[in-house]
Amino acid sequence: MKKHIVIVGAGTAGITTAALLARKFSQFEITLIDPAQLHFYQPLWTLVGGGIFPKEKSQKPMKEVIPAGVHWEQEYVTKFSPEQNTVHLANKKSLEYDYLIVCPGIQIDWDKVEGLRESLGKNGVCSNYDYQYVSSTFEFISNLKKGNALFTYPNTPIKCGGAPQKIMYLAEEYFQKAKVRDSVQVEFVTAGERVFGVQKYREALEKVIKERNIRTSFKLNLVKVDGPNQLAFFKNIETNEIIEREFSLLHAVPPMSAPEFIKTSPLANSDGWVDVDKFTLQHNKFNNIFSLGDASSLPTSKTGAAIRKQVPILVHNLFEVINQREPNQHYNGYTSCPLVTGYHKAIMAEFDYDGNPDETFPFDQSKERLSMFLAKKYGIPFMYWNAMLKGYTG
Numbered sequence: 001m002k003k004h005i006v007i008v009g010a011g012t013a014g015i016t017t018a019a020l021l022a023r024k025f026s027q028f029e030i031t032l033i034d035p036a037q038l039h040f041y042q043p044l045w046t047l048v049g050g051g052i053f054p055k056e057k058s059q060k061p062m063k064e065v066i067p068a069g070v071h072w073e074q075e076y077v078t079k080f081s082p083e084q085n086t087v088h089l090a091n092k093k094s095l096e097y098d099y100l101i102v103c104p105g106i107q108i109d110w111d112k113v114e115g116l117r118e119s120l121g122k123n124g125v126c127s128n129y130d131y132q133y134v135s136s137t138f139e140f141i142s143n144l145k146k147g148n149a150l151f152t153y154p155n156t157p158i159k160c161g162g163a164p165q166k167i168m169y170l171a172e173e174y175f176q177k178a179k180v181r182d183s184v185q186v187e188f189v190t191a192g193e194r195v196f197g198v199q200k201y202r203e204a205l206e207k208v209i210k211e212r213n214i215r216t217s218f219k220l221n222l223v224k225v226d227g228p229n230q231l232a233f234f235k236n237i238e239t240n241e242i243i244e245r246e247f248s249l250l251h252a253v254p255p256m257s258a259p260e261f262i263k264t265s266p267l268a269n270s271d272g273w274v275d276v277d278k279f280t281l282q283h284n285k286f287n288n289i290f291s292l293g294d295a296s297s298l299p300t301s302k303t304g305a306a307i308r309k310q311v312p313i314l315v316h317n318l319f320e321v322i323n324q325r326e327p328n329q330h331y332n333g334y335t336s337c338p339l340v341t342g343y344h345k346a347i348m349a350e351f352d353y354d355g356n357p358d359e360t361f362p363f364d365q366s367k368e369r370l371s372m373f374l375a376k377k378y379g380i381p382f383m384y385w386n387a388m389l390k391g392y393t394g
Contacts (some may be wrong), residue, residue, distance in 0.1 A: 002029040003322065006087055006097035008077050010034030010062060012388070013103035013293030013307045019067040019391030020315050031095060032066060033073045033087065034104075039065045040131060041384055043304060046163055046340060047377060049128040049137035049251075050170035059131070065389050077104070080265045082286045099288045099318060102267060102274050106159050106294035106302060107259045113154075116252055119227030124249045128167055129159075140249050141171045146183035147248025149175075150232060155191035155221040156255040159294050159302040162337040162349065164188075164253045165195065165205070169341045171249070172212055186214045189245070191221035191237055200357050201339065201349040204366040208341050222252060258295050273297035278353070280327035281314045287321060290314050298333070300353060304384065305336030308393050334358050338376040346372040 005021060005028050007014050018032050044058040066072045076090040080100075087095045108129060110117040119125040124144075126137040141149075151168040158164075168188055175181040188195065188209070195209065195216065196202040209216060217234075220243060224233035232250055234243045257263070263272035267289065274291035275284045278298050283289035292310040294302040310331055317327030333353025340346045345368040352358045359365045365372070387393075 002027060003098040004029045004031065004096065005099045005101065005318075006030075006095055007032045007101045007103065008034075008087065009102070009104035009293070009295070010036065010039065010066070010072070011103065011105045011293065012304045012384075013105075013311070014101075015039065015065050015067070015389050016307060016311045016391060016393065017101055017103065017292070017314060018070045019389060020311055020393065021391075022067045022069045023391045024315065025319070026069075029071070030069070031071045031073055031097075033075060033077055033089070033095070034062065035074055035076045035090075036062055037074075038062060041381060043160060043163075043376075044381060045128045045131070045134045046166045046170070048134045049126070049141075049167045050174070050340075050343070051138035051142065052343070052377065055131060055134050060385070067391065077261055079261065080267055082266055082289060085288070097288075099322065100286075100290070101314070101318070102262070102289065102291040102295065103293040104259050104262065104295050106157075106256045109156075109255045109257055112255045113222055113252065114224040115227060116222075116225045116254060119225045123227040123230055124247060125225060125227050125252060126250070127252050127254065128163060129254060137167060137251060141174055142178075144175070144184060144249050145180050148185045148187065148246055149249040149251075150245060150247045151186075151188050151251045152222045152232075152253050153188070153190035153192060154253055154255040155237060156257060157302060158253060158256045160337065161301050161303075162196070162339045164190075164251070166340040167251055168214070169208070169212075170343065171251075172214060173342045184248075186212075187217060188214060189217045189220050189222070189232075189234060191219060193218055196339075196349070198349060198351045198355045198357070200366050201347060201351075204347055204368075205339065205341075208368070225250065225252065262295055267291075269297050271297070277327075278333070279330040280317050281310060281331060282317060282321070282327050290318055298331070300333040301335040301337060303335050303337060304388075305350075306334065308388055309334045311393050332358070338372060338380070340373060340376060341368050342373075344370050344373055346376050348372040348375070
């Protein structure tokens with residue numbers, strides 16, 4: 001009888017893992033659970049917000065990316081029973097598994113910022129984190145003539161930690177080209193203490209910010225948006241003081257967390273993420289469960305590039321467990337972020353768990369380069385659709 005592997009989530013992590021498993025191991029029965037009808041390449045949304053691509057280029061029907069030989073269960077997961085090796089679905093169906101891989105992605109918590117959801121797409125309020133409203137980002141950027149352009153970063157983990165800045169640099173350059181920059185104040189307002197966590201790339205970004213006269217405010221978390229009056233309210237994370245700012249453009253990045261059905265499950269750690277060993281990706285309590293991607297507890301930036309490195313390690317270690325051996329390949333926390341700093345330049349940040357640069361190319365990747373922008377614009381999307389989602393992660 002074939003071993004049954006169930007994968008929860010058909011985003012980047014789920015599809016890539018299913019494709020590699022299906023290609024390598026025909027002896028397994030693989031079921032992929034996801035209710036979505038569309039699969040999105042979300043890293044493209046920065047370029048959509050910058051007016052470079054239409055948003056439609058970021059999507060494909062889910063049925064087109066489900067790997068051959070993989071069964072797709074188009075439904076929501078409601079509950080896990082790991083002691084019984086069972087996943088429960090919203091349609092009351094239950095699936096038994098021999099091995100479980102959990103990668104449902106991250107939850108966007110729009111309603112944790114008062115007034116934000118109601119304000120999207122109106123009065124200059126936009127966000128590249130929503131397919132429905134991502135086109136309004138460029139609409140507001142291209143129509144802005146004067147005022148304050150605020151770009152926020154929340155006090156939670158988020159997917160693609162560089163994205164809140166990328167759209168700011170594109171907007172700032174657009175304002176220059178439109179000859180309105182002198183009338184527009186550009187500001188990065190972050191709940192963090194610095195613009196980027198890795199020193200090498202932080203220093204490069206701080207130089208860009210200084211040269212382009214971008215204002216920065218730290219330790220301020222967006223808590224309320226008054227769209228009609230174009231007011232944003234921030235809480236100082238140290239003093240709890242509420243600070244009010246006027247805006248003409250507000251690119252808001254919402255807080256994010258693990259999906260609710262993960263938080264309330266036996267699989268979660270105290271912070272709500274799927275509790276796995278950060279090296280082997282195996283669950284810390286249930287040996288036949290693995291996790292990767294944004295919903296996992298892996299303490300690295302939540303990017304597709306990180307998933308590309310995680311998938312082959314997870315598949316190898318799963319195969320070891322199936323054969324009653326200990327997982328023996330380790331993930332070093334590698335992640336990557338193409339930090340777009342303009343319409344023709346980007347810094348390619350690559351680093352590991354310890355914040356050490358882990359670079360691919362034989363040159364200093366902290367410098368702004370056209371080649372890295374072209375990789376972001378053309379190369380990486382091509383590899384995503386034509387290689388990664390087909391299980392080729394090298």
